[in-house]
Amino acid sequence: MRDEHDAHVRASAATTAKAPGPRPPLDPDTARLLARAANARAAVFVEGWSDQAALEALARRRGVDLRGEGVVVVPIGGATNAHRFVAALGPQGLGLALAVLCDAAELAQVRRDVERAGESGRRIAPAAAPGGVKAGVFACDADLEDELIRALGTAAVEAVLEAEGELASFRRFQEQPAQRGRDLHAQLHRFLGTRAGRKIRYGALLVDALDLDRVPCALELVLAHARR
Numbered sequence: 001m002r003d004e005h006d007a008h009v010r011a012s013a014a015t016t017a018k019a020p021g022p023r024p025p026l027d028p029d030t031a032r033l034l035a036r037a038a039n040a041r042a043a044v045f046v047e048g049w050s051d052q053a054a055l056e057a058l059a060r061r062r063g064v065d066l067r068g069e070g071v072v073v074v075p076i077g078g079a080t081n082a083h084r085f086v087a088a089l090g091p092q093g094l095g096l097a098l099a100v101l102c103d104a105a106e107l108a109q110v111r112r113d114v115e116r117a118g119e120s121g122r123r124i125a126p127a128a129a130p131g132g133v134k135a136g137v138f139a140c141d142a143d144l145e146d147e148l149i150r151a152l153g154t155a156a157v158e159a160v161l162e163a164e165g166e167l168a169s170f171r172r173f174q175e176q177p178a179q180r181g182r183d184l185h186a187q188l189h190r191f192l193g194t195r196a197g198r199k200i201r202y203g204a205l206l207v208d209a210l211d212l213d214r215v216p217c218a219l220e221l222v223l224a225h226a227r228r
Contacts, residue, residue, distance in 0.1 A: 024077075025048075025075060025076065025077025025078070025081070026074060026075055026076065026077065028084050028085050028087070028088035028089075029088070031043075031072075031074045031076075031085060031088060031089060032088050032089060032093065032094060034072060034074075035072050035074075035089055035094055035096060036094070038067055038070070038072050039070060040070050040071065040072045040094075040096055041070035041071070041096060041097065042070060042071045042072075042096055042097040042098065042099070042226050042227075043071070043072050043073075043074050043085075043089050043096045043097075043098055043099075043226075044071065044072070044073045044074065044098075044099045044100070044101060044222055044223075044226045045074050045076050045082060045085055045086075045098065045099070045100045045101070046073060046074070046075055046076070046100075046101045046102075047075070047076065047077075047078055047079055047101070047102055047103065047106070048075050048077070048078070048199075049075050049199075049200045049203075050144070050145065050199040050200045050202070050203035051075065051101060051144050051203065052073045052074075052075045052203075053200050053201070053203035053204040054144055054148065054203040054204060054206070054207045054219060055073050055101065055219060055222070055223060056073060056204070057203070057204040057207035057208055058207050058215060058219055058220070058223055059223060061207065061208065061212060062212075062223070064223070064227065066226075069227060071226045071227065074089070079102045079103065079106035079109060079110050080106075080109070082100060082102075082110050082113045082114060083113035083114075083116060083117050086098065086113065086114055086117035087117055090117060092117070097226075098114075098136060099136040099137075099138070099222050099225045099226045100114065100136060100137045100138065100222075101138050101139075101140065101144070101218060101219070101222045102137065102138075102139055102140070103139065103140055103142060103143040103144075104139045104140060104141040104142055104143075105142065106139075107137065107139040110137055111137050114136075114137060136225055138218040138219075138221050138222040138225070139218055140216060140218045140219070141218075144203070144216065144218075144219065145189055145192055145193070145199065145202075145203070145206075146185075146189055147216035147218070147219070148203075148206040148207065148210070148216060149185055149188050149189055149206070150185070151210055151214045151215065151216055152206060152209055152210060152214070154184045154185055154188060156209060157188050157206065157209075158170070158188070159209075160202070160205050160206060160209050164201075164205065170187075170188075170191050173187070173190075173191050173194065174187055207219075
């Protein structure tokens, strides 16, 4: 019965991940089951599904088989949930090596939560990152979408929108009263989050459009850290 329950949870989680529209975050128990099913040795915690899409897209472009290397990417539904997932998958849970990708505004809280859960030493080894980030916690400034837009440049992001048939929609969005007077970078950043599933889809598309020497540092470092 237990095996049947585990299989049902795994199937439900996989269906949720592929479904259109807003995706509910994983819970720690489901994340634990997915990690077991993947025979994972390491996990990367990211705030949301769009961050997962971006990280997995980067892995594909780097020729990295995350599953083959025993690495799972776990969307935790926001940085405030980090401590719950560390407890489930860290040394007091499954014993996986961990890394975390978060937004700059959440860095201090995530680091405190990780340390309080007992993950500041052996299982999350110190690693250099922008701003002196250590203990396997890597921060985007201000968030990953912001960094991807900056790395690509606004013209290239608009080219991605055009290729996806959404440039005309973006032009209409720019005419909304709340968007008038904002710079193009800010408009693009807001537009990516205005429709269910769009932010997730563009998480991968923007990484696919990047020159590999312009990948945001935190994204590159968290992938490298997890592989170690």
